[in-house]
Amino acid sequence: MEDRSVHIKSFGCQMNKLDAGLVASALRDAGFRLTDGVKDADAVVINTCSVRQHAEDRVLSNLGHLKHLKQHRPGLVVAVIGCMAQRLGGTLLEHEAVDIVCGPAQIPQLADLITEAIGRHEKHLAVTEKIRFPGADDAALDDFESTYSIRDKQIPGQAFVRVMRGCNYFCTYCVVPYVRGPEACRSPRAIIEQTRRLADAGVRQVTFLGQTVNSYKYDDGRKTHSLADLLDMATEVQGIEWIKFVTSYPRDEYYKDILLAMVDSPKVCRYLHMPAQSGSDRVLRAMNRHYTAGHYLEMLERARAIVPDIAVAGDFIVGFPGETEEDFQATVDLVRKARYRNCFVFKYSPRPGTAADKRLTDTIPDDVKQKRNVELLAVQKQISDELSRDFLGRDVTVLVEGLSKKSHVNPVEGEDRPQLMGRTSTDHIVVFNGPASLAGRFAQVHILRASPLTLFGELSV
Numbered sequence: 287m288e289d290r291s292v293h294i295k296s297f298g299c300q301m302n303k304l305d306a307g308l309v310a311s312a313l314r315d316a317g318f319r320l321t322d323g324v325k326d327a328d329a330v331v332i333n334t335c336s337v338r339q340h341a342e343d344r345v346l347s348n349l350g351h352l353k354h355l356k357q358h359r360p361g362l363v364v365a366v367i368g369c370m371a372q373r374l375g376g377t378l379l380e381h382e383a384v385d386i387v388c389g390p391a392q393i394p395q396l397a398d399l400i401t402e403a404i405g406r407h408e409k410h411l412a413v414t415e416k417i418r419f420p421g422a423d424d425a426a427l428d429d430f431e432s433t434y435s436i437r438d439k440q441i442p443g444q445a446f447v448r449v450m451r452g453c454n455y456f457c458t459y460c461v462v463p464y465v466r467g468p469e470a471c472r473s474p475r476a477i478i479e480q481t482r483r484l485a486d487a488g489v490r491q492v493t494f495l496g497q498t499v500n501s502y503k504y505d506d507g508r509k510t511h512s513l514a515d516l517l518d519m520a521t522e523v524q525g526i527e528w529i530k531f532v533t534s535y536p537r538d539e540y541y542k543d544i545l546l547a548m549v550d551s552p553k554v555c556r557y558l559h560m561p562a563q564s565g566s567d568r569v570l571r572a573m574n575r576h577y578t579a580g581h582y583l584e585m586l587e588r589a590r591a592i593v594p595d596i597a598v599a600g601d602f603i604v605g606f607p608g609e610t611e612e613d614f615q616a617t618v619d620l621v622r623k624a625r626y627r628n629c630f631v632f633k634y635s636p637r638p639g640t641a642a643d644k645r646l647t648d649t650i651p652d653d654v655k656q657k658r659n660v661e662l663l664a665v666q667k668q669i670s671d672e673l674s675r676d677f678l679g680r681d682v683t684v685l686v687e688g689l690s691k692k693s694h695v696n697p698v699e700g701e702d703r704p705q706l707m708g709r710t711s712t713d714h715i716v717v718f719n720g721p722a723s724l725a726g727r728f729a730q731v732h733i734l735r736a737s738p739l740t741l742f743g744e745l746s747v
């Protein structure tokens with residue numbers, strides 16, 4: 287077969303990382319060689335994200351470079367996939383650098399589209415026109431997902447399994463419902479079959495993915511299955527030791543059953559990623575979030591009553607239109623009370639087409655957003671630091687991911703084994719020295735030192 291090569295560049299969330307892995311496996315399967323850079327590639331795939339303006343700006347700047355490159359290499363094929371492809375569709379295809387625009391529901395067609403485009407100079411648009419009415423593509427996506435997730439080796443011993451697509455919530459700042467469509471849940475049969483095949487291929491941890499994963503609901507005609515049911519079924523899969531799920535929307539329905547699933551099985555990891563977004567009820571209403579700060583904290587309290595050692599992560603947006611200093615201090619207060627293991631803080635950025643962009647003015651100056659971002663992270667850092675210290679002197683089980691990012695700059699004197707990185711079932715990052723062959727396997731690590739985001743230790747067995 288003719289030697290063809292492709293370079294993939296991915297931006298954005300865990301969903302996008304999953305798509306990038308699936309696309310990489312599918313392209314490999316279609317005979318493409320994956321390259322580390324654009325230099326040696328016949329085609330470039332840019333997997334885009336629309337959640338923040340910054341992510342879209344980075345994609346446009348990449349396309350600017352590719353446009354220059356194509357002046358010398360007109361045969362280079364550029365495909366844009368993901369949320370930005372869906373959002374901008376034909377407009378993006380008009381960009382001089384772009385040959386293919388392919389929406390999230392059309393990625394099973396991508397290898398064929400690139401193969402056709404190489405050698406020809408035709409532009410191609412493949413996006414779902416009516417994103418509010420998906421369904422026709424679901425079977426093809428299911429097959430694509432099941433086939434290629436088995437071959438995706440991004441993290442040894444781990445795999446992500448999408449249990450649902452889309453979102454029904456329409457938070458006023460968020461573009462996801464417009465580009466990924468309404469909630470569409472995969473059948474438990476397809477999900478568990480995929481999990482089984484992953485286990486057979488050596489996977490030990492699966493993470494069930496959904497924008498609002500705790501909304502998972504599938505009626506098979508006999509029963510309506512919830513996320514708690516899925517977790518129960520997954521615990522029966524031989525070889526799977528840990529099951530995680532992200533991201534949870536703060537709501538009561540099904541919530542208790544999910545926590546009970548954690549209590550019932552050590553395989554269901556005691557980790558909850560549950561974004562609050564703000565601690566101000568006024569801002570939460572403006573965001574169209576369906577809870578108050580008090581209700582959110584009550585949910586956390588109940589969670590900790592059922593699973594006392596649960597680790598919780600949160601997300602926040604600072605500088606939402608009209609957010610006063612008082613609103614922001616309410617967020618600081620919520621973070622203090624919630625005692626997250628860690629949280630992700632983002633500065634509000636208006637997204638075209640969303641309700642907030644249409645109805646509200648982006649009133650908060652960037653320096654104020656930046657100041658609030660720094661302040662909130664500092665509060666969280668102190669809490670993370672206190673919680674991390676609880677691990678000192680303890681042995682923890684870690685699923686090893688591979689070499690740590692700093693393995694080359696952080697050598698330990700007298701230590702010839704590389705520095706490895708893994709995570710606990712509560713998603714704590716652990717760094718220690720050990721044989722590289724541990725990647726994808728479980729290890730016991732004795733914790734000697736703790737920083738807010740990382741635990742450092744030594745292999746105990």
Ligand code: SF4
Pocket residue numbers: 453454455456457460461462463497498535
């Ligand atoms: S729950 Fe809100 S923030 Fe999350 S994906 Fe849906 S609309 Fe976006």
